[in-house]
Amino acid sequence: MEIFMYGEMEINYLKKKDKKLSIAIDRIGKIEREVTPDLFTALVSSIVSQQISNKAAATVWGRLCSLVGEVTPKSIVEADINDIQKCGMSVRKASYIKNIGEKVYGGELNVDEFHNLSDDEIIKELSALHGIGIWTAEMLMIFSMQRPNVVSWGDLAIRRGMCNLYHHKELTKTQFERYKKRYSPYGSVASLYLWALSVES
Template identity: 55%
Template sequence: MHFEYGDKEIEFLKKKDKKLGEAIERIGHVYRAVDSDLFSSVIHHIIGQQISTRAQETVWRRLCDRIGNISAVSICSIELNELQSFGMTFKKAEHIKNFAERVRSGDFDIERLVELSDDEVVRELSSIKGIGVWTAEMIMIFCMQRPDVVSFGDLAIIRGMRMLYRHRSIDRKRFERYKKRYS
């Protein structure tokens, strides 16, 4: 499954920003895989924080090979030290176990997130230890397929803006101006 967008969205962006429109024409359609399962997406994103994509996939594969279906029940069924042994830090393993326990107990209603606004999703997810604004925004993009999420914390986005608009740096004020243009 890929992030869905079509001609309507492309034309909107081209109309709003000439330079972005030229880049869209040059690059073409981008196919970005999404994970539609909220729980496994949160786990996958916690694992991937501050490590390479390759390292993230290695840890993820080890976890999946061991427990199969990634669910609150399956995560809670393994010990913390075993979770860490898949290649993640002790802190990440703790955060993952804590999150799984909160979902399993009903303390955190993950399915409710789909009903919330972007700001509310960030607030709810950020209430979980180990999840910050950037991780919440990535989950909204690559799991929930929210169309108007542009993350200031994402280095690839910032680098892309710097290249596209030929800026040495993108500060928060400039970023917000571009973000408003795209939304």
């Protein structure tokens, strides 16, 4: 299992920039979050996981892996869309997965090139695909590419974590942007702690 890599440099920077976050980091300790380095696998997994529980997503993912073996552009292209749907997803989700498989397998979309693109360029490329929005692109940048500075406004748990940390009943976009700028260039590590804080009452 690969985990999101960070260390003392990022921790010390964030603690220096934000006293409340510093206290939370000391209390929570090191966070280990699994990453999926293969971007295509991560893309398909993200579509499977949309709007369903983690448990349900794991079940559907297990069935998809049983159907196609290793999840690759070739195995997705060769699978029948009806069989993909029977793994436990909607026709729409199955078509999204099939479409991305065809684009990558046919060379229309080169996910290997993403490592040479900026965060904004990656979001633009991915959100142009059916079934992939800005939030999904941001999660892929963290949990597949390990990009260092991603804090997602579209993630409700991130915003809830900020509310819990800074004692806001509601969070404005202006407040969010101020905190995001404070965490830069290590926003992704801050995000890990905000997720942990989001479940605290």
